[in-house]
Amino acid sequence: MHGTLVFDMDSTNFNAYGHQEGVEFNGHYNEMGLHPFVVYEGRTGLLLDIELRSGAVYTSNNAENYLAQLLDHFSERSVVLRGDSGFATPKIYDMAADHGVDYVIRFKDNALLKKLPSLVVASDPDFTLDGKEHFYSFHYQSPRWREPHRLILVAKQNVEELMPTYQYFITSLKSKAETVVQFYRKRGQMENYIKETKSGFFADHVSSQNFFVNEARMMIACLAYNIMQLMKLLVFPPRQRIWQIGTIRTHLLDIAASVSAHARKTWINLTCGHPGLGLFWPILENIQRLQV
Structure with a gap:
């Protein structure tokens, strides 16, 4: 079939x-x-x-x-x-x-x-x-x-x-x-x-x-x-295709940041490191290679 x-x-x-x-x-x-x-x-x-x-x-x-x-x-x-x-x-x-x-x-x-x-x-x-x-x-x-x-x-x-x-x-x-x-x-x-x-x-x-x-x-x-x-x-590697959305959000989409307000500006300070970076970049490259 x-x-x-x-x-x-x-x-x-x-x-x-x-x-x-x-x-x-x-x-x-x-x-x-x-x-x-x-x-x-x-x-x-x-x-x-x-x-x-x-x-x-x-x-x-x-x-x-x-x-x-x-x-x-x-x-x-x-x-x-x-x-x-x-x-x-x-x-x-x-x-x-x-x-x-x-x-x-x-x-x-x-x-x-x-x-x-x-x-x-x-x-x-x-x-x-x-x-x-x-x-x-x-x-x-x-x-x-x-x-x-x-x-x-x-x-x-x-x-x-x-x-x-x-x-x-x-x-x-x-x-x-x-x-x-x-x-x-x-x-x-x-x-x-x-x-x-x-x-x-x-x-x-x-x-x-x-x-x-x-x-x-x-x-x-x-x-x-x-x-x-x-x-x-x-675009996901085979092992990650079974992930549910909660896991995907935690590993790829949720990024830690601190927010601080000074005078008339609000600063959002993103972390320079993330446990999911090793997976994020290969997935992004796969997305860019997609033929739509």
């Missing part, structure tokens, strides 16, 4: 404590706030798009239309969608199929699906209480689906556990079941991207009563996040 874009889709909570427009109670987070929809590129960590929404909106509400517009924008690129169980809806499967893109989505079990694991596992003589994951793949069609889809079942049982644990994934990918699940689990890095966008760049600070003002402020914060993410990818 060289050159393929990985769309990691999710939603998050922006806590709010005032009377901001759109702030509602969200049962999933059990908090008052706004509930934006976000899409990151899974391999680079770049934020591809974000949409501020009311706090009461469910995760996948209108997600198929939102994703369709984003896919149209990247129509010349190969794309794979990854999402948690909040996006396990027929509208998203159908939208992905109509756009010719693959997907892997965590799937919630249901009354019909709960009957399958015992049948699948019982027919596997290699399934034992070894604490290892066993992977199974089969096609399944819910009454609400327009066509069958591939389901992957991951079963695991430890000696000390009474019953096996099961995980389900719905996918259009043709790779081995274990490979597909490993690919999905890399989506866990997205939680760090969301945390960095919110905590590092304060995208979740919704301080205005006006929804549009809060959305504009969020967009500026997200733009700053992407600029810094690109900077890490393009």
Whole structure:
């Protein structure tokens, strides 16, 4: 999948404590706030798009239309969608199929699906209480689906556990079941991207009563996040590309100084030495060599 874009889709909570427009109670987070929809590129960590929404909106509400517009924008690129169980809806499967893109989505079990694991596992003589994951793949069609889809079942049982644990994934990918699940689990890095966008760049600070003002402020914060993410990818040494913005500020941007006022002048005395100088100059040289 060289050159393929990985769309990691999710939603998050922006806590709010005032009377901001759109702030509602969200049962999933059990908090008052706004509930934006976000899409990151899974391999680079770049934020591809974000949409501020009311706090009461469910995760996948209108997600198929939102994703369709984003896919149209990247129509010349190969794309794979990854999402948690909040996006396990027929509208998203159908939208992905109509756009010719693959997907892997965590799937919630249901009354019909709960009957399958015992049948699948019982027919596997290699399934034992070894604490290892066993992977199974089969096609399944819910009454609400327009066509069958591939389901992957991951079963695991430890000696000390009474019953096996099961995980389900719905996918259009043709790779081995274990490979597909490993690919999905890399989506866990997205939680760090969301945390960095919110905590590092304060995208979740919704301080205005006006929804549009809060959305504009969020967009500026997200733009700053992407600029810094690109900077890490393009000009930082490999070991420093994993740094978060707090570390970058401490090592490269925060410079100690003393301020003194004399008569009509204020003097800012910068230090002549800095622990980050050995990293600062190589990064600056890399920036100057960039071909924009």
